[in-house]
Amino acid sequence: MAILPKKFMPLAVGGVVAAALVVGGGAWWINKQRFEATDNAFIQADKVSVAPQVDGYVAEVLVADNASVAAGQVLVRLDTSQLRATLAQAEANAAALDAAVRGVDDKARLEQAMIAQKAAGVDAARAESQLAQAELNRYGALANQGWVSPQRAQTAHAAASQATASVAQARATLEAERRTADSLGSTRAQTQAQAQAAHAAVDKARIDLERAEIKSPVAGVVGARAVRPGQYVRPGSALMSVVPLGEAYVIANFKETQVARLRVGQPVTIHADAFGKQEIKGHVDSFAPATGSEFALIPVENAVGNFTKIAQRLPVKIKVDPASPLAGALRPGLSVEVKVDVRTNTGPSFAEVQPAKEYAREGVSR
Structure with missing residues (x-):
């Protein structure tokens, strides 16, 4: 093998470096055209607090x-000892009020019988009054003819007056009984309302007793x-939290300069440090309605003199495909790196998502 002279060594090294830069730059450019990636992403899940x-x-x-x-x-x-005692007390109170309602019903039936009795008394008093009036008319005529003494006529007059008063008294007694019967209607309504409230208290006590067993909502x-x-x-x-691990998802915070090419439904490759080089598949699910800074406890105030523009980040929800082997192993809070394949234009972009009023209008038209 020929050895290059020393004067050509810098040129050779420079050529290798230039070739590496060209290859690396080309790979970076191709990758940049195909994917949008970020390492500002975290696993989340809709955990439920049990109380x-x-x-x-x-x-x-x-x-x-x-x-x-x-x-x-x-x-x-x-x-449950206290709750059972409360339930027993509520049931006893409801039973007492049910008995009170039945007592009012019994009294109402008795009043109806008394009304019938008093009505019969009115009829009897009216008959007595009619008889006394006939006696008065007869003895009055005989007294005018001198056949009976004036004293006897006066006695007949007094008897007629007394019979008339008896009729009035019988009618007043009948009216009193009727008013008493009418008052029982309002008494029954009040007692029945109290009984219904007592039964509601029983239902509440039973619900409280059932709630003494605290169950997992998910x-x-x-x-x-x-x-x-x-x-x-x-x-x-x-008391505790229940985390539905099988329903974990990713919230990736993309720069505002990246989201223009993101669309709902685009495939996503997820890498988590906790799982080494293993890949997890997912897809873009939705876009947040505002940047992360808008949801901060103290939002950033940009109306100041020393303003410096900083690229904001928009949270993007990425759903994990259930078929991925590690879908059920993701733990909320883990940091991940995501890479979105932007070559797929299946769904709307964040700029094309309809506002709520558009959805409402579509719902009305449907």
């Missing part, structure tokens, strides 16, 4: 840290378990 809806002492914790659970599985049981893995037996818990206090 009690009733207060009480924890009797049992049925799951361990990082345990897999199914939807509806019992995670924690609270002590299938996933238990994390951040902060509950222990004997602990007193209140409604809304976080």
Whole structure:
């Protein structure tokens, strides 16, 4: 093999470097034309915080840290002695008010019988009044002819007056009974309303008793378990979180100079440091409605004199394909690198996504 003279060595090295730059630059340019990539991406999942809806002492914790659970599985049981006592008290109160309603019904039936009795009394008093009036008319005529003494006529007049008063009294008694019967209607309505409220209290007590068993709202893995037996818990206090690992997704923050070529449905290759060089497949699902800085606790104020333009980043949601071998192994919070194949133009870009009012208009037209 011939050895190059020393004076040609720099030229040879320069040629190799130039060739490497050309090859590397060409590969970079081709890659840049085919893909948009970022390492500002993280795994996320719609984790659910598990909290009690009733207060009480924890009797049992049925799951361990990082345990897999199914939807509806019992995670924690609270002590139910107080809740059972409340339910028994509510049931007794409801039973008492139901009996009160039946008592009002019984009294109403009795009042109807009393009304019938008083109506018969009115008829009897009216008959007595008619008889007394006939006696008065007869004895009055006889007294005018001198056949009976004036005293006897006066007695007949008094009897007629007394019979008339008896009719008035019987009618007043009948009206009083009718008003009493009418008042029972409002009494029954009030008592029935109280009974319905008592039954609602029974239903609530039963629901509270059922809620003493705290169940998993979704299938996933238990994390951040902060509950222990004997602990007193209140409604809304976080006991643990359930992370649906099989439904994890990626939020990739692309620069605003990159998103022009991104479209919904484009294939994505995901690399996570936790899995080495293994690839995870996914696709672009949707675009955030604003840049990440707009959702910050303290948004950036750009109306200042010393403004420096910085490329903003738009969060892009990437769904992981369920068929990927590592789809169920992704853990929220892991950082990943994503590469979007922009050669596919299957769906709308972030600029072509319809605003909400357009969707509403389409819904009305449909």
